Structures are given as structure tokens and as C-alpha cells.
Amino acid sequence: MNFGARERHLACRVRESLALERMRLSRLCSVFAALGVLVLSAAGGAKAQDLVWTPVAAEEPPGSLGRLYPFFAANRDLAFEGYVEQEVFVSGQATPLSAPYGAAPGELATATGPAKPFKTRVLVRRPDRPERFNGVVIIEWLNDSNGFDADNVWLALQDHLIASGYAWIGVSAQGFGGVEALRAWSPARYGDLRIENDGAMAQEPLSLDIFRQVAASLRNSDITRLMGGLKPTTVIATGQSQSAIWLAGFINAGLARARTIDAFLLISATGAKIDPATPAPVLRVVAEGDAASSDAEHQPEDSAHFRQWEIAGVSHVDRHLRAAREPVQLRDLGASVQATIGPKCTITAIGTTPPAYMVEAAGLDSLVAWSRGGSPIPVAPRLVRQLDAEGRLHRDNLGLSSGGIRLPDIAAPVGLNVGKNSGAAACGSQGYYLPFDIHSLRTLYPSPTAYRRAVARSVRENIAAGFLLPKDGALILSAAHKASW
Numbered sequence: 001m002n003f004g005a006r007e008r009h010l011a012c013r014v015r016e017s018l019a020l021e022r023m024r025l026s027r028l029c030s031v032f033a034a035l036g037v038l039v040l041s042a043a044g045g046a047k048a049q050d051l052v053w054t055p056v057a058a059e060e061p062p063g064s065l066g067r068l069y070p071f072f073a074a075n076r077d078l079a080f081e082g083y084v085e086q087e088v089f090v091s092g093q094a095t096p097l098s099a100p101y102g103a104a105p106g107e108l109a110t111a112t113g114p115a116k117p118f119k120t121r122v123l124v125r126r127p128d129r130p131e132r133f134n135g136v137v138i139i140e141w142l143n144d145s146n147g148f149d150a151d152n153v154w155l156a157l158q159d160h161l162i163a164s165g166y167a168w169i170g171v172s173a174q175g176f177g178g179v180e181a182l183r184a185w186s187p188a189r190y191g192d193l194r195i196e197n198d199g200a201m202a203q204e205p206l207s208l209d210i211f212r213q214v215a216a217s218l219r220n221s222d223i224t225r226l227m228g229g230l231k232p233t234t235v236i237a238t239g240q241s242q243s244a245i246w247l248a249g250f251i252n253a254g255l256a257r258a259r260t261i262d263a264f265l266l267i268s269a270t271g272a273k274i275d276p277a278t279p280a281p282v283l284r285v286v287a288e289g290d291a292a293s294s295d296a297e298h299q300p301e302d303s304a305h306f307r308q309w310e311i312a313g314v315s316h317v318d319r320h321l322r323a324a325r326e327p328v329q330l331r332d333l334g335a336s337v338q339a340t341i342g343p344k345c346t347i348t349a350i351g352t353t354p355p356a357y358m359v360e361a362a363g364l365d366s367l368v369a370w371s372r373g374g375s376p377i378p379v380a381p382r383l384v385r386q387l388d389a390e391g392r393l394h395r396d397n398l399g400l401s402s403g404g405i406r407l408p409d410i411a412a413p414v415g416l417n418v419g420k421n422s423g424a425a426a427c428g429s430q431g432y433y434l435p436f437d438i439h440s441l442r443t444l445y446p447s448p449t450a451y452r453r454a455v456a457r458s459v460r461e462n463i464a465a466g467f468l469l470p471k472d473g474a475l476i477l478s479a480a481h482k483a484s485w
Contacts (some may be wrong), residue, residue, distance in 0.1 A: 006255060036218050048216035048260075051092040054227055055188070055210035056121075058087070063331045067186035068212035070123055072151055074158075075328045088226060089193070090214060091119040096205035099253035102245045105275035109208065109253035118195045118206055120179050122214060125154070126167035126227055129204035134165035135292045136368055139215050139261070142170045144177035144201055146337050148185070153360075155324035160361040160469075167230055171214050173207045173246070176200055186333070200424050201242065208250055209238075216260040234368055237261045241316065244269035244284075263371035265364055268316050276300040281370045283363050283377055284308045287356065289315040289403050289419025289431045291383050292393050302379050309363060309380040309467070311356050312404035315431025319351035321375040344424035345431040352417040354409040358472040366466060378466040380405050405467050408476055412454035414441060414483075441485050448483045455480040 009113035057067035062075075070087040078085050094116060105353070127133045138161065142149040151170045154161070161168055172178045175195030182190040197204045217223050218235050239247045241407035244266040250256060251264060252275045263281040266272070270290045273284055282305060291310055302308060322338045329336050342350045367376045384394040384403035394402040399416050409417055415435035421427040447453035459476055468476075 006454075017287040033242055043155055048213040048220070049122065051090055051213055051217055052316075053217075053222065054089040054091075054155075055226060056087045056089055059189075066188070067332075068189055070121075071182055071185055071190075071332055072123075072149060072328055074125060074154075075331070078125065078162075079128075082128050082132055083122075083162060084126055084228065086124045086126075086226070087485070088122050089119060089123060091117070092213065094118050094195075094209040094213065097207060097253070099206050099249055099255075101204070101249060102272050103203035103249035103253045104253045105277075107252055109400055112205065115368070116196055116206060118210060119193050120172045120195055120210060121182070121190070121193060122172070123151070123170040124167070125169075126225065126230055127160075127165055128228065130231075132165050133167060133230045135231075136166050137213075137218050137235050138166055138168045138364075139218065139234040139235060139237050139256075140168065141168045141173050141211055141237070141239035141246055142178070143243045144174050144181070145242045147177045147183045147347070148333065149178055150325065152243070152321060152325070153265070154239045156240070156321050156357040157322070157329075157361055157364065160357075162366070163471075164282065164365070167227065167232070169218070171211055172285060173211045173214075174201065174204050175206075183237060183387065192297055200272055207246065208253065208374075211246075212255055212258075212260070218260075220333070234261065234262045234371060236263050236265060236364070236367060236371070238265040238267070238364075238463060239269075240267040241270065245272045248272035248459060251275060251278050251280070253284065263362070263367050267360060267369055270316070274300065274306055275307050276303040278305045281305045281367060281377070282307070283367045285360055286310040286383075287314040287318075287419055288312055288383060288393065288404065289317050289352075289429060291385075291404075292401075292420040299313075303430070304376075307377040307379065308382070309352065309359065309382045310404040311359055312383060312406050313352055313354045313399045313410040313419060314356045314420070315350075315352040315419045316429035317351065318356055318431070319353055319364075319433070320355060320357050324353055324354070341424065341430060343425045345427035345430060346422040347434070349432050349434060350421060350427070350430035352409075352419060353408040353415070353433050354417055354430045355472070355476070356407075356471065358476075359405055359407070359467050361472065362467055362469045365469065377399070380467065404466075405462070406458065407462065408455045408458040408480070411458035411461075413444075415431075438485055449485060450481050452480050 019422045060066050062069050062073040096112045097109040098112050098389050101208045109386050143152050149172050175197035179193040179195050224231050248269050257279050266284045268287050268290050326336045342348050381403050386392045386394050419431040421432050459473040463473050
């Protein structure tokens with residue numbers, strides 16, 4: 001073979017080699033593309049615009065024996081306050097995702113199978129006129145911890161939401177304890193609702209994608225028509241307890257990256273960890289009763305998009321939430337969770353008195369401003385832990401916890417508020433309150449005037465720090481002026 005022939009032969013071999021390499025790379029690209037579709041389908045799931053929204057009228061007033069009204073309908077005259085309540089059935093296809101309940105940071109969601117049909121309900125409470133709307137929709141993951149849908153954030157914050165012109169949407173995102181309980185409660189109204197699940201509240205492969213799709217739909221024109229023409233500019237996702245843990249998993253699994261949700265308000269997300277690199281602002285509110293156990297021990301420091309507020313003297317379920325929820329439970333279920341639990345607890349005076357809902361209201365307003373490009377939420381002092389294996393909280397000579405956000409019930413106490421109780425299994429979350437006797441009160445405060453001054457000082461400090469709204473501070477001061485001993 002002469003030199004020219006040999007050169008042509010080598011060139012041919014090089015071309016063949018390059019062709020084989022291109023084929024190999026093409027196959028690899030196809031594989032990676034397929035994998036990319038899988039990951040993208042996990043982050044995107046089924047398309048939100050494919051959801052079918054069907055308004056459902058209330059055929060009877062709340063409390064009627066036929067149960068042809070929305071479960072846990074608002075226990076107030078919303079129409080008198082310029083608000084509308086509407087239940088809507090939502091159906092579509094949801095992708096089962098691998099992210100578990102309470103997914104840890106970096107535990108990214110991936111699709112585990114094809115999309116599956118679902119049908120659930122959302123409950124809408126909104127201003128009746130656009131001029132009353134502040135532009136913010138609160139989307140709450142309804143809590144199923146007790147085996148029924150509970151709108152705990154609405155119940156705690158309803159006065160503030162209505163006075164400020166928020167719209168609120170509660171989503172029944174779970175099957176077990178959620179739509180299955182609704183079907184049992186009223187087969188005539190809810191009999192065809194379905195969310196496939198694995199038989200446990202923590203095993204709901206469709207729930208994250210259902211919630212994601214509903215949230216992504218809130219700015220669609222079809223939904224704004226259902227909302228009386230209201231056009232949201234900001235969407236805030238929220239949940240309390242189990243629901244907040246689900247939302248922590250939503251953030252950690254990468255589902256918040258689409259930014260269809262502008263910010264998250266997580267209340268008592270017990271034991272959950274939050275990715276400090278969250279793309280959307282997150283405010284995590286921790287009750288003393290949660291921090292008194294393992295919760296919040298290993299949480300990240302506040303970061304560019306994360307704040308953690310810890311409230312002294314507050315239980316996981318406080319007296320304010322009980323007072324708001326109990327009448328609705330008695331109306332729709334004929335029983336009260338807290339009334340059943342109380343006698344089983346070591347200290348039966350369950351529930352704490354500091355108005356944590358006022359801190360949550362101030363936090364919500366700050367979170368909205370933060371998500372719209374305003375100043376970050378203020379940093380709050382953390383509760384003081386003791387350096388022991390149990391991670392207990394440090395307490396003063398009155399038995400009150402140290403550090404944290406200190407409302408007047410703690411800064412100017414008239415009783416002992418402790419966020420943790422004991423006894424039956426459910427008692428730990430209830431906490432307790434024991435009023436001081438008259439001798440103790442007169443020792444702490446020589447006169448009611450001295451007490452009122454202490455309350456006023458605490459109110460001023462909390463308003464200045466951003467932990468209390470002025471209107472709520474005025475309510476606290478008004479109550480303090482009734483003191484007499």
C-alpha cells in the first residue's frame with residue numbers, strides 16, 4: 001500500500017470512528033433526554049390547565065341533617081362581612097411523586113409512574129368585590145391529622161384575613177383522612193371524590209402534584225372567573241402541623257422552583273427541616289411546645305429566603321385555635337377533639353393563652369411584602385435550649401421559657417403558660433395554662449396600673465420588632481385595662 005492509499009485508509013477509519021462516536025453520543029443523549037422528561041414530569045407533573053373546575057352549590061344551610069353543604073363551612077356570616085364562600089370540585093390527572101411526607105432538603109421529587117385520575121374539592125372564601133381584594137390568595141393545605149379536613153390557618157387568622165381583604169382557598173389534597181372522610185361524611189355530596197393513596201396520611205403519592213396544580217391554576221383566567229373576577233398578584237401557601245410538614249417537603253423536593261407560589265407560611269411544621277436555599281421566601285413559626293421536644297433543634301440559621309420565629313409559652317394547639325374550631329367540629333361531627341383529650345392529660349387545663357395568631361398575622365403581612373420585593377422579615381430571637389441530651393428549654397423562676405418572641409402573656413404574665421403537657425399520647429401538643437393566685441399577682445404587680453404598664457411596654461416592643469400589628473396591640477391593651485385585683 002503506497003503512502004496515498006494508506007492515508008486514505010486511515011482517514012476512512014477516522015471517519016468511521018467519528019460516526020460510531022456520534023451514534024454513541026446520540027444514544028446517550030436520548031437516554032438523558034428520557035431521564036430529563038422523567039425529572040421534568042416530577043417537577044411539572046400533569047398540566048394545571050387541564051384541571052376541570054366545577055362549582056357546587058350548598059343545598060342546605062350548615063348544620064343540616066342532610067349534610068348537603070360544604071364540610072367545615074365558615075362558622076360566621078361571611079355575606080354580612082362582604083365575603084363569599086364557594087365550594088368547587090376539581091378533577092384531573094396527578095403524577096405520583098417519590099418525595100415522601102416531610103422530604104429532607106435535596107430529596108428531589110421524581111415521577112414513579114404514569115399520571116392517575118383524581119377528583120377532590122377546594123373551598124374558596126373571598127371578597128365579594130374586586131375593590132375589597134388586596135391581591136393576595138392564601139392557599140391552605142387542609143389538615144387531616146384528626147381524620148377530617150380542618151382549615152386550621154383560616155380558623156386562626158380569619159379575622160385578620162377578612163379585615164385585610166385576603167382571598168383564601170383550602171385544598172383537600174389528601175385521600176386518607178381527607179376525601180375518604182368527606183365521602184363517608186356525606187356520600188350524597190362527596191361520593192365521587194377520589195385520591196388514590198397507600199392507606200396512610202404520610203403515604204399520599206398524588207398529593208404534592210395535586211396541590212402544585214391547584215396553586216399553578218390560581219392566575220388562570222378560568223379560575224379568576226370562578227373567583228368573581230379577582231386577579232391575584234401574590235400567592236402564599238400555608239399549612240399548620242401535618243399540612244406544614246407536607247409543604248416543607250414541597251419546598252425541599254424542588255417543587256417551589258416553578259415560583260407559581262410566591263412564599264410559604266409554615267406553622268408548627270414539627271420536625272421538618274427547610275432547605276436554606278429555598279427559592280421562595282419562607283416563614284416558619286414554631287410554638288414552644290414543638291421546640292420543647294426534638295423540633296427546631298437542628299434547623300438552619302435564618303438565610304436570604306428563610307426566617308424562623310419561635311413563640312414562647314405557646315402550645316401546638318392553643319386556646320384560640322380550639323375556640324375557633326370547636327363549634328365547627330360540634331356542628332359537623334358532633335364531637336370535640338380537645339374536649340376528648342383534656343381529661344386524659346396530666347394537667348387538664350389544656351391549651352395556652354398567648355395570642356400566637358397575632359404573631360402569625362404580622363408575619364403573614366411581612367411575608368407578602370417580602371415576596372413582593374420589600375424588606376426581609378425581621379429576625380427573631382430563638383428560644384433558649386438547655387445543654388442536655390433532651391434538648392429541653394431553659395425556664396425562669398416562674399417556670400416560663402426563656403428567649404423567643406415574648407408576647408405580654410409571657411413578658412407580663414398573670415399565669416403559667418407551658419407549651420408541652422403529658423399524659424395520653426395526644427396531650428403533649430396541648431400544653432397548659434395555670435393562672436397565678438392573687439398573692440402571686442400582687443407580688444408581681446403592686447397595682448393593676450403597674451400591670452398595665454408592663455403590658456404596654458411589651459406591646460410597644462413587639463410592634464417595634466415587627467412581631468405584632470398595631471391593631472392587635474390595641475386589643476391587648478384594651479383587655480389589660482379590665483384587670484382589677
